[in-house]
Amino acid sequence: MLAADDAGGVTDVQVLDPPLSAWRRMRLWGAAHAVDDLYQGLVPACVPYFVLDRHYGYVAASGLSLAATLGSALPQLVVGVVVDRYSVSWMAGAGVSLAGFGAGMSGVLPGYALVWALLFASGLGVAMFHPAAGKAARRAAMEGARVEGAGVEGAGEVGGASAMSIFAAGGNVGFFLAPVLATPALDAMGLGATALFIPPAVLTGFALLRHQQRTTPARRATAVAGTDRWRPFLVLTAVEVTRSVNFFGTSTFIELYWITHLHASRPVAGAALSCFLFGGVAGTLLGGRIADRFGLTRTVLVGNAAAIPALIALRVCPGAGIALAAALASGITVRIPFSVLVKLGQDYLPSRPGTAAGVTLGLAVSVGGLAAPVFGAVAAAHGTPAVFTLLCLLPVPAVALSLLLPEPGPRCHGVRCRSRSTASRCCRSR
Numbered sequence: 117m118l119a120a121d122d123a124g125g126v127t128d129v130q131v132l133d134p135p136l137s138a139w140r141r142m143r144l145w146g147a148a149h150a151v152d153d154l155y156q157g158l159v160p161a162c163v164p165y166f167v168l169d170r171h172y173g174y175v176a177a178s179g180l181s182l183a184a185t186l187g188s189a190l191p192q193l194v195v196g197v198v199v200d201r202y203s204v205s206w207m208a209g210a211g212v213s214l215a216g217f218g219a220g221m222s223g224v225l226p227g228y229a230l231v232w233a234l235l236f237a238s239g240l241g242v243a244m245f246h247p248a249a250g251k252a253a254r255r256a257a258m259e260g261a262r263v264e265g266a267g268v269e270g271a272g273e274v275g276g277a278s279a280m281s282i283f284a285a286g287g288n289v290g291f292f293l294a295p296v297l298a299t300p301a302l303d304a305m306g307l308g309a310t311a312l313f314i315p316p317a318v319l320t321g322f323a324l325l326r327h328q329q330r331t332t333p334a335r336r337a338t339a340v341a342g343t344d345r346w347r348p349f350l351v352l353t354a355v356e357v358t359r360s361v362n363f364f365g366t367s368t369f370i371e372l373y374w375i376t377h378l379h380a381s382r383p384v385a386g387a388a389l390s391c392f393l394f395g396g397v398a399g400t401l402l403g404g405r406i407a408d409r410f411g412l413t414r415t416v417l418v419g420n421a422a423a424i425p426a427l428i429a430l431r432v433c434p435g436a437g438i439a440l441a442a443a444l445a446s447g448i449t450v451r452i453p454f455s456v457l458v459k460l461g462q463d464y465l466p467s468r469p470g471t472a473a474g475v476t477l478g479l480a481v482s483v484g485g486l487a488a489p490v491f492g493a494v495a496a497a498h499g500t501p502a503v504f505t506l507l508c509l510l511p512v513p514a515v516a517l518s519l520l521l522p523e524p525g526p527r528c529h530g531v532r533c534r535s536r537s538t539a540s541r542c543c544r545s546r
Contacts (some may be wrong), residue, residue: 142282144327145253149286150293151320152212152245155219155238157294158313162223165302165493166231169347176228178489183232184219189482192474196247199470208252209324211244216317243478250473252328253283277412279458281373281404284455287477292393303501330375349464349472351520355416356457356476358514360484362423363450364509367392370443373500382434388436388443395447396454403452411520412460419452420514426450427508431501450511453518463524526528 158179166172166180168216198204218238222231301309370392374385399419407415426445431440461472491503 142253142256144323145249145256146282146286148208148212148245148249148320148324149253149283150243150290152215152249153287153290154294154297154452154490155215155290155313155317156184156188156242158219158289158298158310159238161295161298162302162307162310165223165307167332169307172228180222180232180235183235184239184242185482187236188242189239189479189486191240191243192247192478192482193471195243196468196471196474199247199251200468204248205252205328206325207244208248209321209328211241211246211248211321212324213317213321214238214241214440215245216241216314216320219313220310220314220317223307243474246354247282247470247474248476249324250458250462250477251470253280254469254473256461257283257459262288277407277415277456278401278404280459281401281407281455284365284404284477285400288393288397288400288454292390292397344467344527345464345522345524348520348522349461349475350458351517352362352464353475353480355420355453355514355517355521356461356480357483358510358517359403359450359453359457360480361487362427362484362507362510362514363396364484364488364505365510366427366446366450368488369491369495369500369503374436374439376499377501378433378436378439382438384440387393388440391440391443392447395444396451399448399451400455402448402456403456406452407456407459411523412456412463413518414524415456416453416460416521417515417518419449419456420511420518422452423449423511424508424515427504427511430510431504460521460524518521 127257163177163180167177172180195207199207215238218234218236218241222234222238225231225234257276298309298313301312305312317397367389371382371385371389373378374388375382380388403415403419406418410418426442426449430439430442430446433442458476461476462469465472491506494506495503
């Protein structure tokens with residue numbers, strides 16, 4: 117368009133397209149994350165049917181869950197390093213396809229060793245997806261975000277945490293939907309129903325591959341600015357491990373707690389798990405909104421602190437019905453820090469977003485799953501109320517560690533500024 121300048125002349129003014137909304141930027145990656153983590157939730161949903169249909173013992177059945185967990189946990193750091201050092205835009209699509217193929221074929225092919233290998237391969241696909249998708253999702257979250265202050269290194273994006281929360285919440289949705297979709301199919305068709313879950317993975321992998329082929333050439337010139345800060349990242353990892361242990365411990369034993377301690381029926385116990393998982397989805401999205409308004413580290417601290425009274429309420433509620441509200445509140449508060457920790461980890465390691473995502477989305481979460489047998493031993497010795505008493509205490513160290521996390525504020529000419537507005541004025545004055 118044309119506009120008049122100060123001298124009375126006419127000059128061209130470039131009109132930029134309005135930035136895309138967070139949902140439009142992130143919907144593909146959020147949906148892909150939901151499909152990928154569907155297969156993480158599919159494995160525990162299938163374990164009872166391996167026991168009933170193929171007569172596996174409890175030890176052998178738990179070994180199947182261990183195979184998927186090891187496959188997703190062990191390679192995360194290596195995959196993250198590869199994603200950061202090389203152009204492997206195909207890895208996210210290949211990972212989700214492998215995750216679906218391994219889990220889908222596990223119920224079709226015979227032999228325990230083969231089933232174990234297929235579930236390990238499914239976990240490996242999950243490990244391939246998270247670092248690659250986390251790096252691409254961060255890039256998509258930053259593309260349409262408004263950065264305040266030219267020349268400010270590390271100036272944050274308005275709406276960046278909300279955008280990343282959509283990606284993180286996708287994984288919550290997938291994990292939540294797995295038993296909802298799998299149980300009726302397995303009841304009707306047996307273990308062979310796992311093959312029904314292969315096509316979504318293949319289609320999602322193809323969609324990601326096509327998307328990356330269209331967008332990668334235009335992004336290769338993008339440089340990553342900032343200095344990696346490993347000390348706060350290690351503290352953040354400890355916070356995420358603590359949060360993950362709490363989430364997996366609660367989701368594993370909440371139904372048993374409702375049945376054995378609150379004397380609820382199985383449908384009501386299932387409703388308690390649904391409330392907790394649905395609260396997790398809501399908490400993930402809410403955390404991104406809070407972080408954009410009040411800051412990343414404050415949100416992590418508030419979420420971990422709010423989890424303490426929510427879990428105490430769940431533990432002391434005398435009735436199964438009223439405790440459903442406590443289950444919902446616990447899911448929200450335990451998950452508020454999740455997407456914020458993902459973004460914060462990538463802010464601490466700006467030149468290694470794949471590694472950061474591999475740790476916060478993959479390795480630390482998998483460690484939470486590995487801690488479940490410890491709670492199992494506690495439940496066997498002292499009952500499920502003892503498990504939830506321990507879960508009430510877990511947010512305490514998370515709160516203490518959250519106090520050590522520095523806000524990844526902007527830097528101006530090597531000096532850390534107190535806010536983005538002061539950084540912008542500082543850089544304009546130099």
